[in-house]
């Protein structure tokens with residue numbers, strides 16, 4: 001049974017229309033009205049309980065769009081001059097991205113933007129589907145070895161689409177999918193030792209496929225793990241249990257190993273040229289995992305098609321006019337950029353006043369403008385508040401944002417929060433701590449199969465009030481209550497609302513967030529003054545120092561005892 005959420009009453013965009021309030025208007029009123037209507041909606045939602053089949057028979061469907069709604073009433077509307085400046089920049093940026101639509105792939109590869117075409121690489125996609133279909137027959141367990149962009153998208157897919165207790169189900173219940181484990185993101189031996197011990201004890205080691213993923217093919221956490229696994233396999237044919245996904249260049253150790261003695265299926269899956277790790281979800285990096293773990297009533301093909309469809313939707317949205325309401329990437333980048341403006345402006349004004357002991361008569365300073373850097377300003381913290389349980393999406397976004405946008409001493413920090421879990425930890429700091437945060441809620445209208453709080457429990461009346469309500473409804477109420485509280489307390493917040501937690505919506509969201517990063521990077525001028533080098537958005541030079549120091553410490557005897 002699907003719960004029909006009465007989209008007309010719940011859909012914030014329609015509320016906008018109905019009440020004819022423009023986007024800079026005060027949305028508190030709307031939130032209050034929405035809350036009042038909650039009770040009504042609860043009742044109606046039960047009246048409308050029906051099956052998906054019935055819905056489609058009647059030609060009715062849920063509003064399947066991804067929406068973006070900003071509540072900027074609390075922060076005060078953004079300064080007009082700043083808005084105009086950002087809009088002019090967005091218009092220019094849009095023209096640059098539009099030019100790219102006709103460009104040959106090689107040009108996108110050079111600009112490290114080939115990820116925008118991952119969903120169109122039919123050869124890669126066919127190779128992934130064929131290999132996954134074969135490997136599902138041959139192996140009972142899949143272990144992903146990788147870190148950062150090389151494992152986070154698979155972790156998101158696992159959390160979002162596979163059964164929460166996937167590994168405990170029988171192979172039939174999993175629809176033929178293998179058990180799944182992740183490793184290679186740390187030197188901490190505990191979990192890797194435990195994994196190998198468990199696979200050996202259950203006689204599964206020989207039936208395990210290890211998908212080692214590394215674009216560079218040199219990342220030490222990943223490669224050290226592979227060395228330990230090679231040793232555990234203890235077989236001359238160990239490479240037939242390893243599938244490598246890597247850049248097709250001799251710089252990659254994995255590429256060189258494959259040249260000498262081929263990995264599983266005589267195949268090397270590519271991390272394609274011009275696709276950085278954190279942008280690789282829809283290349284073979286993420287798609288192979290998605291296909292391998294296709295569950296009941298799914299196949300590798302149907303899963304990949306759903307992902308491609310979602311990415312395509314985002315891709316089309318990105319090509320709309322920059323100020324079109326369905327071009328969410330531009331709106332989101334605009335909101336983040338203007339929120340930085342408000343936070344850095346407020347903070348610097350406060351500190352100037354504190355130093356002089358007098359109220360400043362100077363107009364408040366602007367924060368980061370296009371291509372400028374204000375190192376003394378406090379920067380914004382974006383709280384990525386995902387209202388879905390157990391999803392790695394926040395971790396994925398943290399890497400995507402901070403490796404791309406925190407450059408030249410600027411760029412917002414991202415805090416990963418989970419609703420409602422973080423309501424009982426991080427939330428207090430958002431309300432009562434420094435006013436340096438803007439909250440981006442990810443709200444899901446349908447979470448999947450639902451549970452209803454039982455009736456006639458005979459429990460305390462504080463609890464019986466909730467009897468008969470669904471958990472999805474409670475989750476939505478928690479999100480709405482939190483968002484309203486933030487608005488009332490002046491915490492800037494915005495919401496991305498997804499119709500469903502399914503492959504299409506999640507992949508659409510992920511691609512939309514990648515596009516947001518692309519726009520935000522250009523708003524910060526990360527494509528300018530690079531001395532002919534690549535756009536900083538797609539580099540992460542910051543991590544190189546760690547790697548160098550790690551190597552010399554690791555190779556220095558006795559360092560542990562110093």
Ligand SMILES: O=P(O)(O)OC[C@H]1O[C@](O)(CO)[C@@H](O)[C@@H]1O
Pocket residue numbers: 147148149150213214215216217218219222277278403540543
């Ligand atoms: O895929 P690789 O080359 O192993 O890199 C893993 C991760 O390490 C980084 O290069 C640095 O953190 C990330 O950008 C990347 O996703």
